[in-house]
Amino acid sequence: MWGGLFFGFFLLAEQKKETRPSGRDPTYKLVSRSVSLFSTDQVESHPWRIAFWSLAGYLCCSAVWADESVLTLAAKGNAVVGAQLSESERCQECHGQDGISHDGKIPNHAGQHAAYLVKQLLAFRSGERRHDIMNRMAEELSDQDIADIAAYFAGQSRMRSEAGLVTPFAVALFSQGDQARGIQPCGKCHGEQGQGKIEQGVVYPRIGGQRRVYLRGQLAGWKLADRTNSPQAVMNDTARQLSDDEIDALADYIAGL
Numbered sequence: 224m225w226g227g228l229f230f231g232f233f234l235l236a237e238q239k240k241e242t243r244p245s246g247r248d249p250t251y252k253l254v255s256r257s258v259s260l261f262s263t264d265q266v267e268s269h270p271w272r273i274a275f276w277s278l279a280g281y282l283c284c285s286a287v288w289a290d291e292s293v294l295t296l297a298a299k300g301n302a303v304v305g306a307q308l309s310e311s312e313r314c315q316e317c318h319g320q321d322g323i324s325h326d327g328k329i330p331n332h333a334g335q336h337a338a339y340l341v342k343q344l345l346a347f348r349s350g351e352r353r354h355d356i357m358n359r360m361a362e363e364l365s366d367q368d369i370a371d372i373a374a375y376f377a378g379q380s381r382m383r384s385e386a387g388l389v390t391p392f393a394v395a396l397f398s399q400g401d402q403a404r405g406i407q408p409c410g411k412c413h414g415e416q417g418q419g420k421i422e423q424g425v426v427y428p429r430i431g432g433q434r435r436v437y438l439r440g441q442l443a444g445w446k447l448a449d450r451t452n453s454p455q456a457v458m459n460d461t462a463r464q465l466s467d468d469e470i471d472a473l474a475d476y477i478a479g480l
């Protein structure tokens with residue numbers, strides 16, 4: 224919300240910057256008069272214009288982050304159908320019947336947020352997220368298949384992996400971040416136990432209890448921009464700041480949550 228308002232003021236400031244020099248141009252004046260409703264000239268005397276641009280900024284920001292279509296689709300899932308489909312489509316061969324994967328490189332799905340699984344399957348199907356096997360696996364799935372399979376895995380009791388390894392600097396990064404490098408705490412978005420959440424239409428995945436090798440792979444992927452589908456590149460910005468040792472230590476810690 225505050226980010227949106229701030230962005231609104233930012234838009235406002237940018238508009239003012241742009242309008243000032245061109246204000247002398249007669250063509251501009253004509254245009255500007257005809258769109259005076261949205262003009263930011265004399266904004267000081269029109270507080271409602273501030274409100275307009277702030278609202279525009281808020282709506283714009285939340286529209287970029289929130290993905291209501293994913294939530295709507297996830298709500299249509301049928302877990303009973305998903306149980307059968309995930310077997311016939313061979314998902315269980317790798318991700319496990321109980322949502323606990325058969326290999327460290329393959330993510331667990333047990334207790335993952337359905338909307339997150341839906342979002343990723345849509346991204347694999349469209350090619351927005353690249354992975355040879357998963358792009359092929361998602362190719363033939365309909366929207367309803369995706370919702371059903373996601374509902375099946377989401378309904379299982381939460382994922383647990385190998386025992387974690389707790390290093391003080393990983394714990395500090397997770398719960399406090401590092402202000403000097405602009406790293407926000409992982410727990411702020413993913414929850415104190417890495418349980419994830421859905422807030423204002425944005426899906427933050429469960430990462431606690433996820434496979435350590437997979438976690439390490441994804442953090443490296445965000446860092447190298449092999450994976451780029453997080454809202455406004457938030458995970459690329461975060462991971463770029465992390466050293467390889469920090470990525471290892473975070474993956475070890477989060478796997479055990």
Ligand code: HEC
Nearest residue numbers: 312313314316317328329330340343344354356357360372
């Ligand atoms: C041969 C093994 C294999 C099969 C079969 C398979 N997957 Fe995957 N899946 C993977 C691997 C490996 C990844 C990790 C991709 C990466 O590293 O980006 C993955 C990733 C995923 C993700 C992303 C999870 C996350 O936490 O971001 C979803 C969702 C998923 N698979 C669903 C499915 C579904 C649904 C099916 C069946 C239609 C399926 N998978 C079949 C191996 C498999």
Ligand code: HEC
Nearest residue numbers: 407408409412426427428430438441452453457458461473
């Ligand atoms: C500002 C919010 C935010 C912060 C801070 C944040 N994340 Fe994320 N993270 C996200 C979102 C949103 C996604 C989902 C991206 C998508 O939709 O594909 C994500 C995805 C991930 C994934 C991929 C999970 C999967 O199953 O593939 C991992 C791993 C991850 N984050 C780890 C971290 C770690 C470690 C930190 C701290 C160093 C962190 N995140 C900080 C918002 C955040």
